[in-house]
Amino acid sequence: MAWPTSPETGLCSLDFAVESSAIDGARGRAPLGVLSNMKMFKLPRRNGAAVVVPAVCAALLSVLPWSPASAADPDAPPTLLDTVVVTATGQPTALGDVLAPVQIITRDQIELAQAGDLAELLRFFAGVELGRNGGPGQVTSVFIRGGESNHTLVLVDGVRVNPATSGGAALQNIAPESIERIEVVKGPRATLYGSDAIGGVINVITRGSAAADGSSVGGTLRGGSFGTIAGAARGRYNGERLSATLQAEHEKVDGFPALKGFDDDTGYQRDSVNADARYQLGAATLGARWWDARGDVEYYGFDADFNRAVVSQQYRNQTGALDVTLPLGERVSSTLQATRTLDRIDQKQSDDRVETRRHALDAALVYALDAHRISTGLNLAREDVEALNFGTAIDQRRDIVALRAQDEWQAGRHRAVIGGSLTDYEGFGGRVDGSLDYGYDWRDGTRLLASAGTGFRAPDATDRFGFGGNPDLDPEKARNYELGVQQRLGAHQRADLRVFRSDVDDLINTLCDADFNCTSVNVDRYRNTGVELSYQLTLQQWSAYLSGIHQDPEDRATGDTLLRRARRSAALKLSRRMGRYQAGVDVLASGARQDFGGVRLGGYTLLNLTAGAELTRRCSLQLRVENLFDKDYETADTYRQPERSYYATLRYAY
Template sequence: MKALFFLGALTAPVVALAQPPAPTALDPIVVTATGQPTALGDTLAPLLILTREDIVRAQATDLAELLRFFAGIELGRNGGPGAVTSLFVRGGESNHTLILIDGVRMNPATAGGGAVQNIPPEMIERIEIVKGPRATLYGSDAIAGVVNVITRRATRSTTADLSLRAGSDATREANVYGAWGSDRGGISLQAQHLRTDGFPALAGQSEDTGYDRTSLNLGSHWRVGSVNLGARIWDSAGTAEYYGFDPTDFSRVVVEQDYRNQVAAVDATLPVDERLQVQLRVSRMQDDIEQRQSSDYVETVRLGTDAELVWRGNSQRISGSVGVVREDVEALSFGSAIDERRDITTVRLQDELNLGRHRAVAGASWSEYDGFGSRWDGSVDYGFDVTDSARLVASAGTGFRAPDATDRFGFGGNPELDPERARNFELGWQQGFGQIHRVDLRLFRSDVNDLINLSCDENFNCTAVNVDRYRNEGIELGYHLRADAWSATLTGLIQDPVDRTQQRPLLRRSKRSVALRVHRDFGRWDAGFDLLGSGERPDISADTAAPVTAPGYALLNLQAGVRLGSSVELRLRAENVLDKEYQTAAGFNQADASIYVGLRASL
């Protein structure tokens, strides 16, 4: 496998360079790094993009599987599809990555991060991943990075497609999408259903843990005079099976939980004059989990309004916003009941400059939280164009995670907790080679203080306190190629995430990882592969809670597609081709070698 990685890393770019395809510019418009539409070439932040073509080829079951083949984005999955999945970006905690759906926060106000296991890839148009703290734009949780999922929406034409997929573990999936659009606007509707019998999620067990998911996505946008209006709602609901405990003898048994994740928003863009515009948004987020074998449940409902003023000059863009959010949390977990309402007010200001060879983005934000008071955050990104194709980048920024309802009122809850605080420094080099190759090299250092942890005495009387801190230093490399026939992404990370309180490595994070994604279009058919290597990781046993070391692993996925006509396509995907036994969370199995077949018809 080491030889295979080395060969793939060297040959993919070389083979691509040897081909004579017409170049495709690597300069799409992105929004997550600055909060406003920005050409990729003008973006200073470390940014990864998955296009609609990447998503269709992957045939992944959920968002987590789409993200895992990038070095520095690690998963900790407690079993198979639908199982609780932690996302570790650049060595950060799982609740230090903010998940957005069309720019709307979906992280719950209870324990854990966003439910990436419940987001169906079929409904995604594009994914933008920004690494490093972005509190000045997005507030709490945006410490290690931000993942913005941009859903499919109508264009200026009428389109429709139907896709079916089936494969290992009795997996079956159906998806239907329809959209109508014109110069004035459009409307789209999409429905998806997935069901899989799964496999035994817990090592040493034999009963499968299944998962079913039904998702809807409705969106509309219209232009009325000079005003642009938009509305959308995304909803995912279903049931996930997992291994819990029998209360009579504490043996392991399969139990079930029902879930619902929903994000809705209405927005408007109103131009004041040629340089000034107002952007308004009202949003609602809901996160529900109900246990079937007990009365435990958690529910977060978040209502938010945001008003932003954007001024554009010849070489400058200034944006300022005011946001007001109300979070309602109700929960019952292990006998601890929570019923909390929290109000949040945020004021933000950002200035973007583009002066010849100099580029800069500076931002500041002030947040007022019920429970711990106010907080200031800031960030600065500076880029100097050494040549027309090379840029030196330096950045610094802060971030935070507000104590959630579980921290404050759950088991061992402490209403007097302070927020977790982060500080990040980064030095980078961006290099372009022609119009189709792009390299991004980053050196970074992240410090997080006042981490919240439970402090327990000998009688297991516990209290949540701000006691821990961690530091991660590393080097990250990204290479991207986009041409008519070829696409390739090579990412590598060397890092040292350390718990500075206990002086030991952070759990479930490897010090080295590398990933290579290559795809080639041959006309009527196409083919590609995903290759991932991850080093060993410290962890805690799922059965005994004893420290363990999870061995490193390598994964190889293959994919291919053939066009059966002008509107029909057959796709094949083989996962874990080498049939490796591995665990991303100690004690929890991952899928063996698997194969999936998909059929897509479009109008």
């Protein structure tokens, strides 16, 4: 097999997988002044009613061309298995050769979804569960396969955006208009990405990094319910040696009363810019990328007298990267990349603030041999954190050194990806992680899978030096085991079945005595076992993604089911093109779960409808109805989710 030795991009078709997750609570990016690292409450072990995809979805699926023969239409687009995936191995790999569970969201689906942020794009995939404190711009947590929100690593063009303080990445601040595709890889990936990659990795690949050939300009106008108005402009130049992309986006949402018992809206505003440039200098490729999102968000916090009130904060999220890729012969390539990340929040009603600055340098070598592709790398990073929260100040710096090596091997019917890493974190010392993904092509179209891997989350600055902080904390540790089978049905269909178990130990929790003297300690542990089944079809006219999951996320100390996790869920994404027109349906059915304080959150089924038309060769109109049946539901106790809503998007490209 010939291994590519330089990054490649391609228009990714929708990948199909399901995911399970379990946590001890939802520690999202809580507004400053709100303690988010809390002791979890117990959830009784009860099985809710089975979640099924509604009959309307089954009827739609009955007209799909299921047989392999129909999928082999010679007029169909490039095959599903030709899709190039980067995140699973850190190198460009055809989807047909990927052993890890991978899910891809394509640009076509992003446009059809008309979502306001990254979190909305992820919600209609069973097992990728969200906890959201209301509507647009509000605190959003995503949970993947046994991880808390800070157990999911989020990358923008491969650059880490998770803050070095409590909570996960700010998914709500990433605009879909800037995204070409999203790759979600499940399970621990510490050997490639280090800390936080316990539940999985979400890699947002911007449009500048994966653009098609040719120069172009374009614009988008979007409007709809809750006073939503958004616009974006984009230009791309593609010359013989130089290619460059620049895009700017603005969105403003008046919002709605997100907290029960209050009538005040919580608004949101975002301005974002992303730019990308590539220059071919002889055999070398020079690259530069920049993404910046900033704005204001209102939310229900606390006033000076600790009464519930609408307060606001300013935020800024930013990544930048400079890189050079240079072939060192026919079989060896090298990459050197320097990156910078900024995550900042400033309260408007107080002096409270939090800021993470991360500078990193990454060097990599890739050796492409006949049966092996061996990659090695060195990463040097420095994290600076400055924060002030209720009078507790943090001003800390730590250095991180990581060495990694990976071998992708193929011989006959056997495939394997073996990886290892050694990471040294200032503050708790060294950490060794390993992973093994193995596949056996049992017969034509059928592959048997087995994998094992470890991961960790390093104690962040809030854990160590914030309220109740403890500098002597150990990292949270994870182990994952998985068996599976992949079945190809022709060139454009694929089914994937996975059985997994995830164990996480030494979870960091804050314990308080009767006098409210608190200390962060490593005390908790959980296990999640489950089965996930997925099916994917990608043809010229049809696209379908069907997924379901059954899981048992368990607190190993008490035997109780963990918070904000549905034991069963199912999702369907179905669309069809009809000449100049396109129509689609999204369905998510989720079982009941329990939240803090013993509150039970009921199950729900959501149905979204989409339609689009090419008005002219350069202009198109898309319409979307969210929550068609006006379901009243919550993903976090007392916080409303949007009612039935309507959106329209006008696109122009030249």
